[in-house]
Amino acid sequence: MKSDYFAVMRALSQKTYFLLMGLLCLLMFGCGEKDRSVTDVKENKLFNEELFTVYRVAEENKLTWNFFREGQVDSAIVQAFGLVQQAEIENVPDEIIIDAYFHLGLLLLRTDIPNLSEVYLKKAIDHYHASSFLPSPYLRKVYAAYASLGYAREEFQKAFEYYRNAMAICEKEMNPLLVAGMNNNLGLVHLKMKQNDSALYYFELAKSYHTDHKIDFSELVFSMNNNLGQVNYLLGDYERSLSMYSENFERAQLLLGEYNQAPKRMVTSSVGMALNYLDLQRLNEAERQINIGASFLDQLNTYDRKKHKPEVLDIKRKIAYIRGSITDYDYHNRQMEALTDSLDQDRQESMALVTAKIADLQLKLSQLKVDSQAVKQQLNRVLMLSIGIVFMLLAGLLLIALRKRNNELAAQKVLTDTEKRNKELEKEKLELQLRNQKRDLNELAAHTSALRNIAEETRQKLKILNRFGEDKQKEELRQLSNLISTQVNESRVKSLLQQNLEKVNQEFFDKLKKHTRQNLSRREKEFCALVRLNFTNNQIAELNSVGEGAVRVSKHRIKQKLGLEKQDSLQEFLNQLY
Numbered sequence: 001m002k003s004d005y006f007a008v009m010r011a012l013s014q015k016t017y018f019l020l021m022g023l024l025c026l027l028m029f030g031c032g033e034k035d036r037s038v039t040d041v042k043e044n045k046l047f048n049e050e051l052f053t054v055y056r057v058a059e060e061n062k063l064t065w066n067f068f069r070e071g072q073v074d075s076a077i078v079q080a081f082g083l084v085q086q087a088e089i090e091n092v093p094d095e096i097i098i099d100a101y102f103h104l105g106l107l108l109l110r111t112d113i114p115n116l117s118e119v120y121l122k123k124a125i126d127h128y129h130a131s132s133f134l135p136s137p138y139l140r141k142v143y144a145a146y147a148s149l150g151y152a153r154e155e156f157q158k159a160f161e162y163y164r165n166a167m168a169i170c171e172k173e174m175n176p177l178l179v180a181g182m183n184n185n186l187g188l189v190h191l192k193m194k195q196n197d198s199a200l201y202y203f204e205l206a207k208s209y210h211t212d213h214k215i216d217f218s219e220l221v222f223s224m225n226n227n228l229g230q231v232n233y234l235l236g237d238y239e240r241s242l243s244m245y246s247e248n249f250e251r252a253q254l255l256l257g258e259y260n261q262a263p264k265r266m267v268t269s270s271v272g273m274a275l276n277y278l279d280l281q282r283l284n285e286a287e288r289q290i291n292i293g294a295s296f297l298d299q300l301n302t303y304d305r306k307k308h309k310p311e312v313l314d315i316k317r318k319i320a321y322i323r324g325s326i327t328d329y330d331y332h333n334r335q336m337e338a339l340t341d342s343l344d345q346d347r348q349e350s351m352a353l354v355t356a357k358i359a360d361l362q363l364k365l366s367q368l369k370v371d372s373q374a375v376k377q378q379l380n381r382v383l384m385l386s387i388g389i390v391f392m393l394l395a396g397l398l399l400i401a402l403r404k405r406n407n408e409l410a411a412q413k414v415l416t417d418t419e420k421r422n423k424e425l426e427k428e429k430l431e432l433q434l435r436n437q438k439r440d441l442n443e444l445a446a447h448t449s450a451l452r453n454i455a456e457e458t459r460q461k462l463k464i465l466n467r468f469g470e471d472k473q474k475e476e477l478r479q480l481s482n483l484i485s486t487q488v489n490e491s492r493v494k495s496l497l498q499q500n501l502e503k504v505n506q507e508f509f510d511k512l513k514k515h516t517r518q519n520l521s522r523r524e525k526e527f528c529a530l531v532r533l534n535f536t537n538n539q540i541a542e543l544n545s546v547g548e549g550a551v552r553v554s555k556h557r558i559k560q561k562l563g564l565e566k567q568d569s570l571q572e573f574l575n576q577l578y
Helices: 002-030 057-069 073-089 094-110 114-130 137-152 156-173 176-192 196-212 219-234 238-255 262-279 283-294 302-323 326-467 470-504 506-514 522-532 537-544 548-561 570-577
Strands: none
Touching: 057 073, 057 094, 057 302, 073 094, 094 114, 094 137, 114 137, 137 156, 137 176, 156 176, 176 196, 176 219, 196 219, 219 238, 219 262, 238 262, 262 283, 262 302, 283 302, 302 326, 506 522, 506 570, 522 537, 522 548, 522 570, 537 548, 548 570
């Protein structure tokens, strides 16, 4: 039997070893690095913007946009491309990669490079969905940027689709400010399509939504008023248009020095009011208003100044033309042409510089990817080798552990068999003791019965003793003396048997004591020992020189002390106890 047991354990050990080796081969030859572009099916998960703090994304993006606002477009592009390059090469979370794509795409959109902008904004959207992220405020920003790209390229269907996708997320967020902003954007698309009535509808919807929900002041208020002013101007509602531009102008005046966009809004509202005054032939008011706007141009950042200065010069040129001031007209016209040429040259130089930088960065990025791939392959080989060594060590340790376990099991089996044999011997010893006790007690009961007979015979002889003569009395007394001696000897035997009964059953009495609510008397303990030995009430009564009724009363009192019910069997309880 032992040989079969060890044969089974050896077979299990060998199977375990070969299983580990097979797993090792699978890891070494069947596993390779996953391409990050190939995405398995995953459960939907939340987009975690808290990672931006961990990876210092906000600080890097702030640096990028500071370069852009100060006109250092090439530096901004290099910074943004560097973040994309770093995210693609390093093992960073998907959120960081998506954010790098998004900011580079948005930056390229602002620098009028729409084709390349679309590449990175689309990468951001595709990577977001491939990573199984749930819709989030961040996705809404990416959708809005992609819609702005459609607006800039006059791909109006794309603009409408992605603005509405962004709107759906806004509505789920239950953010009235964002819903108003998306309606404002939809109005801008219609305005660029020259659908002025539809544009007016969306601008007014955004304005009323903002008002009805009592939203606090934000940049959106300036944008909505400016757009309402523009569309009403195009529709010929000069009064409504002037009202919107005037509201912006007055609000911007109040916020000067407190709100960094206030100078820009002073310029845009002044331009809008001046256009209305020109159409109304109120030249003095138009000139006064455009001069106010021009005075704030120097307070704008480079990007905004290049964007709005041509608008100011064009209005001044129109005013000079209407007044017939050839000198002023020529002066403003030259300024306009010089500014246009400068902007065109700057744009061309910027485009050439950006294109060269992008090409250089892409070349470096490709080389870094090749180098990174080579390093990863080398690391994979080292990793696989390390895994192989570790698995072989583990397999060796497992075999040692299995052998040790086999030895322990064998030793345990021997110990178990020994304990089992000891228990069997103990049981035989106890059964022998019980048989001897029962035999002694039966003898004691027989002797006790004989003593009773002798006592009865003595009593009867004493009654008739006086009837006999002296010689006969002497003979009877001699016989009585012999009976009494016999009785004394039998009493000694009984005493010895009782002592033996108590000595042999001491272990039983100790267990009995633990299960009693009240202490049992010596006689009650002896009763329990006799009951356990299957003595009848009659035998117990004879052994203790009492009646059977006394035995039943004693049994009832013992059951109470043991916590047994009336219907419970005392003998079964005592047998289970031992």
